[in-house]
Amino acid sequence: MSDNNSKSMGDLFPDLGPEAPVISGVAHDRSEALATVRGVPNEPGMAAKVFTELATAGVNVDMIVQAGASVGTAEISFTVPESTVKEVENVLIDKHDELGYKSFDINRSVGKVAVVGVGMKTHSGLAAKFFTALSDKGINVLMISTSEIRIAALVPLDQLDDAVRALHTAYGLDADQVEAVVYGGTGR
Structure with a gap:
C-alpha cells in the first residue's frame, strides 16, 4: 500500500532541463x-x-x-x-x-562592450573568460566596470565589432550579426 502523501525527489525537484547559461547576451554602445x-x-x-x-x-x-x-x-x-x-x-x-x-x-574614439546575465556573482571565471577573449584578439581594454549582472569594458572604437564577436564566441552566443545595441543616454 502506498502513501499518497509522500513525495519523491522527482516530485520536489522536477527535471527542469539543462541549466540556462549565466551570460545571456552581449551589448555594445558606440555613442560613448x-x-x-x-x-x-x-x-x-x-x-x-x-x-x-x-x-x-x-x-x-x-x-x-x-x-x-x-x-x-x-x-x-x-x-x-x-x-x-x-x-x-x-x-x-x-x-x-x-x-x-x-x-x-x-x-x-571609444566604445563600450558588455556581457550581461543573472548569477554572475556566484560563477567564477566569467571575468577571466571576458578578458581572455578580448586579449586573444589583441583588443586593448581602456576601462572596466562590473556589477552583479554585467561586465563591461571600454575599448577603442575601431576594435568594438571585433570585441563583440569575440565575446559572442567565448560565451557560446555566436550569431551572424551584433545583436544588441545600447543607445547611451537616449533612453532607447
Whole structure:
C-alpha cells in the first residue's frame, strides 16, 4: 500500500532541463566618449565637486575610475554620451579654478562592450573568460566596470565589432550579426 502523501525527489525537484547559461547576451554602445581630468587635488570632496558640476550641466556619467597620479593628485576618468562632450568641455573650462586640475582630454574614439546575465556573482571565471577573449584578439581594454549582472569594458572604437564577436564566441552566443545595441543616454 502506498502513501499518497509522500513525495519523491522527482516530485520536489522536477527535471527542469539543462541549466540556462549565466551570460545571456552581449551589448555594445558606440555613442560613448572618455573624459580624463588630470592633476585633480587628491582630497575629500573633489570627485563630488567634479560630478556635481557635470550633473548641474545635465551630463550623465557612466563608467568612473579614479587613480592616484602622483603624491597629492589624482586622475579621474569617466565616460559620457558622446553627444554631451561640448557640455563636459564647457564645465571643465568654466570650473577650472574651482576644481584645480592641471589638464583634461576627451577621447571620442571609444566604445563600450558588455556581457550581461543573472548569477554572475556566484560563477567564477566569467571575468577571466571576458578578458581572455578580448586579449586573444589583441583588443586593448581602456576601462572596466562590473556589477552583479554585467561586465563591461571600454575599448577603442575601431576594435568594438571585433570585441563583440569575440565575446559572442567565448560565451557560446555566436550569431551572424551584433545583436544588441545600447543607445547611451537616449533612453532607447
